[in-house]
Each structure stands twice: as structure tokens, then as C-alpha cells.
Amino acid sequence: MSREEVGVGRVVLAGAPLGNIGDASSRLREVLGTADVIAAEDTRRLGRLVKDLEVTVRGRVVSYFEGNEEWRTPDLVAALATGATVVVITDGGMPSVSDPGYRLVRAALDAGFPVTAAPGPSAVTTALALSGLPSDRFVFEGFLPRTGSNRRSRLKELAGEPRTLVFFEAPHRIAGTLTDLVATFGADRPAAVCRELTKTYEEIRRGTCEELVTWATEGEPRGEITLVVGGAPDRPAERPADDELRAAVARLEAAGESRRDAIQAIADQYGLKKRDVYTLVHAAP
Secondary structure, three states, X not given: OXXXXXXXOXXXXXXXXXXXXXXXXXXXXXXXXXXXXXXXXXXXXXXXXXXXXXXXXXXXXXXXXXXXXXXXXXXXXXXXXXXXXXXXXXXXXXXXXXXOOHHHHHHHHHOOOOEEEEOOOOHHHHHHHHHOOOOOOEEEEEEOOOOHHHHHHHHHHHOOOOOEEEEEEOHHHHHHHHHHHHHHHOOOOEEEEEEOOOOOOOEEXXXXXXXXXXXXXXOOOOOOEEEEEOOOOOOOOOOOOHHHHHHHHHHHHHOOOOHHXXXXXXXXXXXXXXXXXXXXXXXXX
């Protein structure tokens, strides 16, 4: 039987509510109720969602998450070849944005099948809008590396980025990430921690990176976190006093940087010559 005879299969990326069920669209209800296959990041959460939406699922439900995405994708493409509509849904927000989905999108397009979306909420743009930081131009970086040294290396690469930065972060790592931001971006860089967006205990904390470190270390942040950080200023920050420069280098060293790299980072941050910062540090009593 030819593809024309069975109909052309398609992929639908379904945007799921971040937490508040009232954000679900009528289009989401429609695609969940009419899909031939639903590939869900968490089938149990999908079950709760369709129950709350009062939707009857008539299609086949399969799990589709990071651990099985690679080997399950060919099966889903095979379903497309039979004319099936395959809906991809994650725990919240748009699939393929730091969530499963991209691999199937790429495979479906390469095989000649159409891909569309039932747009819905996005933690990225929601946090950006609520942060109070410039939102006309921004960069989404997803999750930073988990280990401290790799995370600091990545942040050093981003320290001069002029656009607003958006990250996802785990609650048990947010204090360490903010500490590394102070060391690499500077204590005064503005930021916002957006926690449990649209949910009962939604919390938006705005302030400097240093102020947010204090908040994160004094409490135990829980839930899903989106971190928004202001872009680098157009000009180097005003040169601090000598003692503050020495302290900034010391903070980087305490965070794991070599003295050489710490001196270079602080020199770059304030538009200073490396040798001047070196002399200042080594002249300390």
C-alpha cells in the first residue's frame, strides 16, 4: 500500500501546561483526543493530564524520554509511514526545547513527513517576560554543565554576551550556579530566579547575582527553576577599589580557578591589563 493510499503521517509537537491546567488550549485537547500515537515523556503524568482535561485517548501511548529516545524514534517514524499522526508531549512546555522531541523532528523531516505544533506554554519566554530584564534579544542556553569546573568554563565563555541569558537549572545546583555567576559575571550582574512557574507556589526572585546567592544558600529552593541573567554591559564595569579586585580574584580561586586564569578573568571583566591585576594581587600584604 502506498503512502498516498494510507494518508501522510505527521508529527505534532504539543505544548503542555507548565503547572496550571487552565493554560491548556482547546487545540491540545483536540490533538490528544485524535492522535494515533502519543509519545509522552512521562506516561503517568500524561494520564493525569488527560484526566484533568476530560479527554479520552483513543491512540496508542508510548514512553518517549531521554533514555529511550534514540531507539524508539525509528518505531515512531515507521508509524508515520502508515499514515499515523504522532503527538509528542513532555512534562511541561514545548517538546524539543531541552526536552525530548528534536530527534523525532529531525528524523521525520529527513524521511519527508510534515511536522507541526499545537503551541503552548514555554518556561523560557514566561520566565524572560517575568524577569524584568531586557527581553528584546535573548539567548537560551538550556542546562549548564553539572560539574563545577565545566560550568565555570562555560560561564566564562558567556560572560561577555550582551543579550539576556536564560538557563534551566536543578534546585540542588542553583546555589552553586549562582556562586559561579558571581565569580565569572560579577557580583552586581542582575538576574532573576523563576521557580515553579504558574504553579501554586510560584516564586520570582529578582536581584543581583550576589543577592540571589544569599537567598539560595539560606533556604532550600525546590521545584523546577528557570534562571534569567542580564547581558554584559556595553562597557567594562567601573574599576573597583584594589581590595575589591583582590577579593574578586580570590573568589575565583576559591571556586577552583587557577590564579593565572582568575587574574585574566578579572582583567577582562573590568577592561584592565592582566599584568596590572597580577601586580596588584602579588603586592598584597
